[in-house]
Amino acid sequence: MSDKSDSPVVVDFAEARRQRIHDIHDARLESMRSAFAKALPLAGAKSSGKGKKKRNKKPR
16 A cells, blocks of 8 residues: 555666767767768758860861
8 A cells, every 4th residue: 555656766777878878879879960960961952063075076
């Protein structure tokens, strides 16, 4: 007949540690993604200017 609200809260330290490590790795991954996107932008992201003009070959 005991209520669950009366029992003390059990903290799973291993699970809390796993979550903190996951958050740290996730933040590091996001910073690496943004650094790579800044250093090596995708080809479709930049606007293309005029195309190269083809040169005609001289007849021999």
